[in-house]
Amino acid sequence: MPTREPKQERSRATRQRLLESAIDCLAAYGWHATTMGVVAEHAGVSRGAAQHHFPTREDLITAALEYMTESRLERIRAEVDALPQGPGRTEAALRRVVDCFTDPLFKAALQVWTAAAADERLRARIVPLEERFGRRAHHATVELLGVDDSDPLAHRLVQATLDMARGFGLADVLTDDSARRSGIIRQWAATLDAALAPGREQPEWTL
Amino acid sequence: MPTREPKQERSRATRQRLLESAIDCLAAYGWHATTMGVVAEHAGVSRGAAQHHFPTREDLITAALEYMTESRLERIRAEVDALPQGPGRTEAALRRVVDCFTDPLFKAALQVWTAAAADERLRARIVPLEERFGRRAHHATVELLGVDDSDPLAHRLVQATLDMARGFGLADVLTDDSARRSGIIRQWAATLDAALAPGREQPEWTL
Numbered sequence: 001m002p003t004r005e006p007k008q009e010r011s012r013a014t015r016q017r018l019l020e021s022a023i024d025c026l027a028a029y030g031w032h033a034t035t036m037g038v039v040a041e042h043a044g045v046s047r048g049a050a051q052h053h054f055p056t057r058e059d060l061i062t063a064a065l066e067y068m069t070e071s072r073l074e075r076i077r078a079e080v081d082a083l084p085q086g087p088g089r090t091e092a093a094l095r096r097v098v099d100c101f102t103d104p105l106f107k108a109a110l111q112v113w114t115a116a117a118a119d120e121r122l123r124a125r126i127v128p129l130e131e132r133f134g135r136r137a138h139h140a141t142v143e144l145l146g147v148d149d150s151d152p153l154a155h156r157l158v159q160a161t162l163d164m165a166r167g168f169g170l171a172d173v174l175t176d177d178s179a180r181r182s183g184i185i186r187q188w189a190a191t192l193d194a195a196l197a198p199g200r201e202q203p204e205w206t207l
Numbered sequence: 208m209p210t211r212e213p214k215q216e217r218s219r220a221t222r223q224r225l226l227e228s229a230i231d232c233l234a235a236y237g238w239h240a241t242t243m244g245v246v247a248e249h250a251g252v253s254r255g256a257a258q259h260h261f262p263t264r265e266d267l268i269t270a271a272l273e274y275m276t277e278s279r280l281e282r283i284r285a286e287v288d289a290l291p292q293g294p295g296r297t298e299a300a301l302r303r304v305v306d307c308f309t310d311p312l313f314k315a316a317l318q319v320w321t322a323a324a325a326d327e328r329l330r331a332r333i334v335p336l337e338e339r340f341g342r343r344a345h346h347a348t349v350e351l352l353g354v355d356d357s358d359p360l361a362h363r364l365v366q367a368t369l370d371m372a373r374g375f376g377l378a379d380v381l382t383d384d385s386a387r388r389s390g391i392i393r394q395w396a397a398t399l400d401a402a403l404a405p406g407r408e409q410p411e412w413t414l
Contacts, residue, residue, distance in 0.1 A: 017390065030325030032239050107324065110377075114321040117239030117314065117380045127381055137231075156394035160371060167373030173324045174334050184370065187363035196399055 011040075015053050017043040022064035026108035031115040038062065061112060062125055068105050069133050076100060076140050083144065091189035093144040097161065098185060100137070101169030110173065137162060147196060154196055164188065222260050224250040229271035233315035238322040243267065268319060269332055275312050276340050283307065283347050290351065298396035300351040304368065305392060307344070308376030309385075317380065344369060354403060361403055380404065 020044035025034040036057050040050035054060035076096060083092050100106065113130075116123040139149075141162060147154040168184075171177045212342050228250035232241040247257035262266035283303060290299050304335040307313065320337075323330040346356075348369060375391075378384045 028325065030322065033325065035339050095309060110321055110324070113377070113380055114317055115237065117317070118235065118240065123381055130381060153394070156391055157398070158276075159387070159391050160395055160398075163374035163378065163388070164371045165374065166377050167370035170320070170377055171370065173320055174337060176329055181370070182367070184366050186365055187360070188367055191364070191367075191398065191402055195401070 013044055014049060017066075018045060018050055018053055018060060018068045019064040022060050023068050023105055023108040026061070026064075026111045027104040031111040034111070050114070052172070058122060059123060062129065065109055065126075066129060068108075069136075072100060072103075072105055072138055073140055077143065080143050090145060090193050091186060093141075093146070094161065094185050094189050094192075096144055097141050098168050098181065099207075100163045101165040101182060102172045106169045107173060110170070134162075145192070151196075157192060157195060161188070161192070218260075220252060221252055221256060222248070223274075225252060225257055225260055225267060226271040226274045229267050230275050230312055232317045233268070233271075234311040238318040241268070243296075243317070257322045264334060265329060266373070269336065272316055272319060274393060275315075276343075279307055279310075279312055280343055280347055284350065287350050297352060297400050298393055300348075300353070301368065301392050301396050301399075303351055305372045305375050305388065308372040309379045313376045314345050317377070341369075352399070364385075364399060364402060368399070 018039060021039045022034065025039050025042055034057075036050055036054075037047055039060065040047045043050070050060070054063060079096055083089050083096075087099045093152065112122075112126060116126045138158060141158050142154075145158065145161075147158065149155050149158065168177065168181045171181070225246060226314060228246045229241065230244050232249055236245065241264075243257055243261075244254055246267065247254045250257070257267070258349050261270060286303055290296050290303075319329075323333045345365060348365050349356045349361075352365065352368075354365065356365065375384065375388045378388070
């Protein structure tokens, strides 16, 4: 069956174009304007072909978030070995983490979260996805920072780092906030290093 | 003119009900569903009366964000004197700050920011408002924490605190995140106290 393989490959390529287009459209036009028709057109695919892959808009958008987040996490993990060793590591690791919260994928996800806040049915689909992503982002950040997550202090500071990164993401939605956050990231790296230095006195705080 | 005063008062009360209803509707139904008609109905006002106060939906929503944020900031400032002195102060202050990012006003503002991300005209109205709010939130946080904002380390850590609070706000949109963030706030208070302790060694970092 010599035509089988190319057909499957075309189908997979179409699917991937739809997933990427869904993220582009969400980030650029927002939730409400990102209809099946708009995404299909952006992907250069007929509406029927799009619906063959994804029966509903929610199916498409959920799959797009899932696919793009998995790729993003894989890319981040591949970068762990490329981080500088020694003094600059924490800052470099933090910049990688924050990059994930200021890219078009985050801006697309923000559109979905905000829509889900006012849509019970969408929320039921998004919440389990978010919980899984949250755990995976935590593990990736632990690896990037090279800290011991079984240390309660380190665990909390990784969580704080991710909350801060999420806040940077939100501050970057309406204007380019990169200059402001750059100094804060630098400071945060120094604070993390001081708080987690070997032989540190742990601040008064117990689980 | 004995009827003059009550009429003005009624008009002011109507205006205020519209502003509060706009925030309620945004937080509960989202940006797209928060039309002039929906807000007027929620406020128990005719559509014509609503439009007398606010010619367009954008006028109403911008005024609502402005009014509610100013009231919120005033309330926060009034609480400065009620904070405990000594060891518990930083944590208590942080909880006040985070409360502002997890209340319905934040959820309403999130709907507007997200809509503005995909709407050039709305963004032009929201960005200057956001810049002013950002500066005022920074000053209020400095007062609550009782730190010296002319110290570059303190300044950056206040900024980091607000970014983290914004991240907490976003994490609270789809599910109640209060238990998770409570431990992080406690840890962050201890880290801030250690970093800003008198006689501290400032982490290696210069402006």
